[in-house]
Amino acid sequence: MSKFKKKKKGLPPINTASLPDIVFMLLFFFMVATTMRETSPLVGQDLPTAVEIKKLSEKRLVSTIYVGPAADKKTYGDGDKIQLNDKIATVKEVRAFIYAEREKVPQDEQSAMTTLIKSDMKSTVGTINDIEAELREINALKVTYATRQGTEK
Amino acid sequence: MARRETPEINAGSMADIAFLLLIFFLVTTTMDVDAGISRRLPEKQPIDAPPPPIVKERNVFEIIINRSNDILVENEYRKVNEIKDLAIAFIDNGGSIGNPIEYPGKQKEVEGKDCSWCEGAKNPESSDHPNKAVISIKTDRSTEMGTFIAVQDELGKAYTFLRNRLAMKEFGKTYTQMLKEEDNAVNVSDKLKGDIKKIKVMYPEIISKSENK
Structure with missing residues (x-):
């Protein structure tokens, strides 16, 4: 029965030569469309929602202050905590933080700088007022309260 | 001499390298754009600053929020979603003359005038003019x-x-659209800037914030 030769089974291998190209394309897309994550929040961040919001597109000109309950309650205890850069700080340190942020920006753009207060929904207004009092002292008057985008009801 | 052929480089692992880089970027970067409510803090007053001018009570829209998050608007309990309409009625009342106004294309008025663009009830016990109407939030x-x-x-x-309502009447497009145009334009025209300024002057946002001691 050698007439019926056994046919070779199995599919031909798929050519994967263009796979790197596809992956590189994705890679470049992400490199262009995203920004580096600078800090990871150490405090709870359940942001409130709002409708009338403005986007802050110039990340260079934004200094972020995180406020919320500490994720690590054993070390830091209860209550609202303020996070500057990568550590929990006190209200007194806000000034030095803003000065340091100003140093990173050219002189002529410093007036356009904004302080973004990312505060948890459950944080108290008192804590925020303390921060704002500090900001007023050093004339950093532009403030944005971070929110998530809500929908009009 | 026989030409030596360069052996082909195996590019099979190229994809792996690219994937590795891709995953690295996926983890270390963020895509979300920060957004929020922007406010301008009042400037720090020097110690010898003159006392602030007294604002008539009818020109103040008082919102008090207590420690258990109840909201008191003009001495009545209200829900959050009622505030918008109350605030509109207050700001847009236009009961009397306002402060002199000035915007690009218009000289500063010598005397304040009536609010001709207001559509409010003109109640003499509510605010005089949008530029006199102060909203005070006490927390x-x-x-x-x-x-x-x-x-x-x-x-x-x-x-x-x-x-939005005013801009629709004046320029045939909403204020929100105008802001979007300003955002998208590479070179913002002076006219658009002036128009936005005009709307802002006619309905200025005057919100004061204080802490109950």
Whole structure:
């Protein structure tokens, strides 16, 4: 029965030569469309929602202050905590933080700088007022309260 | 001499390298754009500053939020979603003459005039003019940020509603559209800037914030 030769089974291998190209394309897309994550929040961040919001597109000109309950309650205890850069700080340190942020920006753009207060929904207004009092002292008057985008009801 | 052929480089692992880089970027970067409610803090007053001018009570829209997040608007309990309409009625009342106004293309008025663009009830016991209408938010130290932001948002909605209505009448497009145009334009024209300024002057956002001691 050698007439019926056994046919070779199995599919031909798929050519994967263009796979790197596809992956590189994705890679470049992400490199262009995203920004580096600078800090990871150490405090709870359940942001409130709002409708009338403005986007802050110039990340260079934004200094972020995180406020919320500490994720690590054993070390830091209860209550609202303020996070500057990568550590929990006190209200007194806000000034030095803003000065340091100003140093990173050219002189002529410093007036356009904004302080973004990312505060948890459950944080108290008192804590925020303390921060704002500090900001007023050093004339950093532009403030944005971070929110998530809500929908009009 | 025989030409030696360069052996082909195996590119099979190229994809792996690219994937590795891709995953690295996926992990270390963020895509979300920060957004929020922007406010300008009042400037620090020098010690010898003159006392602030006394604002007539009818020109103040008082919102008090207590420590258990109840909202008191003009001495009545209200829900958050009622604030917008109350604020609109207050700002847009136009009961009397306002402060002199000035915007690009218009000289500063010598005397304040009536609010000709207001559509409010003209109640003599409510605000005189949008540029005299002050919204005062008083909070307790332990008021939650969530409630405070919600109230601020409602006020923002009230101003946007009024500004949109005015811009629609004046320029045939909403204020929101104008802001979007400004954002998207590479070179913002002076006319658009002036128009936005005009709307802002006609319905200025005057919100004061204080802490109940």
